[in-house]
Amino acid sequence: MADEIVELAGVPVLVCTADGPKIAGEQDALDVIGQTFAGAEIVAIPVARLDERFFALRSGLAGGIMQKFVNYRLRLVVVGDITGHTAGSTALRDLVVESNRGRQVWFVDDLDTLAARLS
Template structure:
């Protein structure tokens, strides 16, 4: 069996005494629920409880709420109490249900979706 190794860089941001992991890759990091769990577990055991992912490292299926993938993956973040901010342009998604989902996520602290890295760091440093 051949296992695909993904090139991943974890960039550490420190703000207000809080360490935040920004996960960078030129490949998709989350294709399914298992990928989400692996990512949460890896960073959790490295001592992080706050993570930034970029939208382009997540499969487009995640943003099609009918697939259920977003709920499955985000449940893993919630179970481990890993705060997540996804950075990207969400205005291009015209789905009313996705826009409502993003709005609802942004009302809480566990999962947020923002346009800019600076907004992600600000949210996670509180």
Template sequence: MNLITIKHNDVEIAVIRSSETLITDVQSALDLIATVSYETGCDRIVLPKASLSEEFFDLKTRLAGEILQKFVNYRVKAAVVGDFSGYTSKSLRDFIYESNHGKDLFFVAEEEEAIAKLAAL
């Protein structure tokens, strides 16, 4: 995992660049939150879509909701960068839509958009 910190509008944001799956369950999400906090001190994280297991995008597993709750509980904001157009589930599309209109988790196509959204909070 390559972890860098950038500053945008005086806000420090951790950017993860990795092609490996980093979040497979709630514990791995907590581990990632702790690692980012310890190594960077940031409470805003940009994640590539590949860092989330495909189970996250199957809402029947409840994994997305459980992980989102951990991010909220620990006051960590995150943006997931990738192409989500391949998912046909209406429930998932609704989840992404609602997340993008909230203040905790965003799903965007480009890293620059993720940084701008997280810096604006």
């Protein structure tokens, strides 16, 4: 199954598959961003696609990847359960809360939650 652009609540979203290549660096993020030129405004990336270092904020990976999306004026949505990661990191928990208050980066449980949020 390949990544595909679908419409959720009238917004074109590039929905990445869980079994695609790991996003383990900024170049990997740029490769995904390149797929949005077909018309997506949001990129929904499943937790399984993100390298574990994304959730260890000290690594800087999350910041680097999120900045790439900001630079290209695309919204990033991390889709899936991250409670295992947030349970051990106050900083990550705070990042999720603050991100979900804004419009640029969101953390949601599933695509239905994303669609509801976009409505």
